[in-house]
Amino acid sequence: MARPSDPQAMTPRKPGSTRTAPPQVPDDFWTQPRMRTYLLFDATGIVYLLVGLVALRVAWALAGGAPVWDALLRSFASPGYVIFHVLALISAIFVGVRFFRLFPKAQPAQIGPVKPPPPAVLHAVLYAAWGGITLVLLAVFGGIWP
Amino acid sequence: MADSGELRKRTFVVTRFDPDKDQVPKTQSYEVPCRPEWKVLDALNYIKDEIDPTLSHRWSCRMAVCGSCGMNVNGTPKLTCKTSLAEYGDTVEVAPLANFPIIRDLVIEMDGFMEKFKAVKPWVIVAKEKAAEEGTYRQSPEQLAAFKQFSMCINCMLCYAACPVVAQEPDFLGPAAIALGHRYNMDSRDEGASERNEIFRGEGTVFSCSYANECSEVCPKHVDPAAAINQSKLLAVIDWATSFVVKREK
Numbered sequence: 128m129a130r131p132s133d134p135q136a137m138t139p140r141k142p143g144s145t146r147t148a149p150p151q152v153p154d155d156f157w158t159q160p161r162m163r164t165y166l167l168f169d170a171t172g173i174v175y176l177l178v179g180l181v182a183l184r185v186a187w188a189l190a191g192g193a194p195v196w197d198a199l200l201r202s203f204a205s206p207g208y209v210i211f212h213v214l215a216l217i218s219a220i221f222v223g224v225r226f227f228r229l230f231p232k233a234q235p236a237q238i239g240p241v242k243p244p245p246p247a248v249l250h251a252v253l254y255a256a257w258g259g260i261t262l263v264l265l266a267v268f269g270g271i272w273p
Numbered sequence: 274m275a276d277s278g279e280l281r282k283r284t285f286v287v288t289r290f291d292p293d294k295d296q297v298p299k300t301q302s303y304e305v306p307c308r309p310e311w312k313v314l315d316a317l318n319y320i321k322d323e324i325d326p327t328l329s330h331r332w333s334c335r336m337a338v339c340g341s342c343g344m345n346v347n348g349t350p351k352l353t354c355k356t357s358l359a360e361y362g363d364t365v366e367v368a369p370l371a372n373f374p375i376i377r378d379l380v381i382e383m384d385g386f387m388e389k390f391k392a393v394k395p396w397v398i399v400a401k402e403k404a405a406e407e408g409t410y411r412q413s414p415e416q417l418a419a420f421k422q423f424s425m426c427i428n429c430m431l432c433y434a435a436c437p438v439v440a441q442e443p444d445f446l447g448p449a450a451i452a453l454g455h456r457y458n459m460d461s462r463d464e465g466a467s468e469r470n471e472i473f474r475g476e477g478t479v480f481s482c483s484y485a486n487e488c489s490e491v492c493p494k495h496v497d498p499a500a501a502i503n504q505s506k507l508l509a510v511i512d513w514a515t516s517f518v519v520k521r522e523k
Contacts, residue, residue: 129288129298129368135443136372137433139384146292147374147382152440153348156371165437165485229484233503236419236459238511
């Protein structure tokens, strides 16, 4: 079965004399298995919005002085925040992997005289850069380096 | 001729729309004795020839070249001449391509598509034609390889039926049209890239694409329109930035 699509979808700007029924999409357009990855990708936007709000809370706490800051750090140890941060980490990894998978084919065959490297090399560079930056950040925030 | 033991009865739930009688499309079911080797198109032709001659659907070549027989089969855009019934169970839903106005039954209106198609100037643009005595335009295999994949499109419009952006943004140029424009932008004989990039940045912009990649998933010719669109995004930005440095003649 089907439901209406945008009534203007794929209609000519100047309607002709042909009588038509409005465009439709299948009822399960958004729930078909092939759309799940895309919808999950879109849904991560909600997680990032929440991460942004938490970042604002962190900035607010910084301005509030030591007691407020300590209270914030204690609240981060609560199960709710731990689950949220794990969810944020999974979202970031999911979006990163999807982006890295699709990135090579988004590169034009040639820009002026420059040609992109083969997809396998691009993948390797992206994952190496990701891993490297993660290690540096872990070292900085873990107090190991500098 | 195979015996009837090889036949399998399937129910086809087919969208019907008669502009003289119906306000909105409805569905009608047909019982079809299907042979094992049949494609979806064979079953539709059986319905038309043996059960209900009023059913309207488009088809021509039966070998996935003409792009006429695109329909939604169980919700997924498919070329019905290339889609084996062995992939499906006892019930098969056949509907016109999603996101297109319906003229009758399974026949969609293509005028909106043709407008978008023309909008990207799908021809080789040169500032000055070569005189005949100067010889033909030559192209190396490497130069051909830069765009050949994008020239394999058969205009079947499955990509438009699969695209979540087309379903919501009527102005979006859409996968096949952008892939075709990109095909000419990558052609070494063409000098019209800046004209097309201006179109790509304008109304129906390539930046509407959210890279769902659905167009490439359903493309029966492996054109990979999602690649073309996302390559066009980068080239359109480079072209825009370059326009501040290099003066262009109108």
